[in-house]
Amino acid sequence: MKKVNNEYIPTVIDVVDRLPSSIDDDNKNKLKQYLKIVEDEYREKSVGLLCDIKIPHSDLLETFEKEKFASWYEKNIRPEKKGLFQKFPVEKNVNQNAICPICEGVFSTKVTLEHIIPKADGEGCLAILPVNLIKCCGECNTSKHSKKSSNQYDSEINLYFESFDISDKIYVKFENDSEVFLPKLSFKYGDCSKEKRIKNFINIYNIEKTYNHRIRLEYHRIQTVLSNIFPTNILGRSSIKFILLSFMENEKNSYEENCKREKINNQYWIDQNYFGYLICKSLIKYLNDDEKNVDRLVREIKYSQNSCDNLVFENEEFLEKWKLVSDENELESFMKKNINDVREYYSYLKKNNLPFQFPELFKPDNKENNDFNKSLIQEICKYYIENEKDFNDFGQKYRSLIE
Numbered sequence: 001m002k003k004v005n006n007e008y009i010p011t012v013i014d015v016v017d018r019l020p021s022s023i024d025d026d027n028k029n030k031l032k033q034y035l036k037i038v039e040d041e042y043r044e045k046s047v048g049l050l051c052d053i054k055i056p057h058s059d060l061l062e063t064f065e066k067e068k069f070a071s072w073y074e075k076n077i078r079p080e081k082k083g084l085f086q087k088f089p090v091e092k093n094v095n096q097n098a099i100c101p102i103c104e105g106v107f108s109t110k111v112t113l114e115h116i117i118p119k120a121d122g123e124g125c126l127a128i129l130p131v132n133l134i135k136c137c138g139e140c141n142t143s144k145h146s147k148k149s150s151n152q153y154d155s156e157i158n159l160y161f162e163s164f165d166i167s168d169k170i171y172v173k174f175e176n177d178s179e180v181f182l183p184k185l186s187f188k189y190g191d192c193s194k195e196k197r198i199k200n201f202i203n204i205y206n207i208e209k210t211y212n213h214r215i216r217l218e219y220h221r222i223q224t225v226l227s228n229i230f231p232t233n234i235l236g237r238s239s240i241k242f243i244l245l246s247f248m249e250n251e252k253n254s255y256e257e258n259c260k261r262e263k264i265n266n267q268y269w270i271d272q273n274y275f276g277y278l279i280c281k282s283l284i285k286y287l288n289d290d291e292k293n294v295d296r297l298v299r300e301i302k303y304s305q306n307s308c309d310n311l312v313f314e315n316e317e318f319l320e321k322w323k324l325v326s327d328e329n330e331l332e333s334f335m336k337k338n339i340n341d342v343r344e345y346y347s348y349l350k351k352n353n354l355p356f357q358f359p360e361l362f363k364p365d366n367k368e369n370n371d372f373n374k375s376l377i378q379e380i381c382k383y384y385i386e387n388e389k390d391f392n393d394f395g396q397k398y399r400s401l402i403e
Helices: 012-016 025-044 066-077 122-127 193-204 207-229 237-261 272-289 291-306 318-322 328-337 339-351 370-386 394-402
Strands: 111-115 133-137 170-174 183-187
Touching (some): 328 339
Antiparallel strands (some): 170 183
């Protein structure tokens, strides 16, 4: 997990100044002083001891009930139009793209503020305390952490103040007893209190689920390359094994070089290159350990050459949402949000001579000239995909042609 520079966290003054004008100046000044006391206590306990943080009593807590703090957060701190959200710092990769410090994925359009200590605790004031808020992706902002930790073994980890190298914890194996030969990522932990805190952190933020989805995405990309180059007429397990091992070794070296170039503060960036490296390293071992694994991998390659079931999409609900697109506005929004998956799916359809179509688009009760409009919009989609154009002017282009 990547540490975020805490020198640029918004101040309590930034927060209080954005609260409703209905709060008089005297109470605002008292609130600033009180939040500063809470912040000092927070910083003192920030490394490994957030479980022991004590929120001092104040008459303000009676004046402003817990629900008030939560409401202020939702209405005056979280909304981007209030201008405070943008001030929270982010970690960046070597390409200067902002990344989620928790799962290390590049930020998409959905970026949130996570409460390190849940906003329901601490008499509510922690809901608006800037040092308790950190930018993360929507996937990492889970509801699994609703109560403040009670001891040092599950005490919260605030990435403004401490971090850990998760690459030391990851290992990948392939399920030998499964009909489907897929990689499975797991974590290994020690027995000390910090290791238990890391385990709790990974559980809270669903890191194992997120990483297993990403590693399967990369495995699918490797399979796709293999399915395109793997000779169908080759005979003999030893020859097949040699080809597979040579390919995996070459891919492993390529991934490893990319990983070294992408390091952040001398730590590996946990991205698709890192997952690809782990996959190839693990597969080389499995292919050498058991000849049956050669047969398993070949079976998977041949299966991926002919089946849509083995496709893996960044958006796990991609195919379901594809089937529900019903008009040009939904289609434009869908294409913009899922362009990588669209290109992946289109490539599969084209390779297998299957039709490119949206089954619910312009159903008879929705629009006149349905067949013509459906045909036209699908052809425009194909043109954009094949020419690697973005879909920013897609709706405008379509409407100009039908008017």
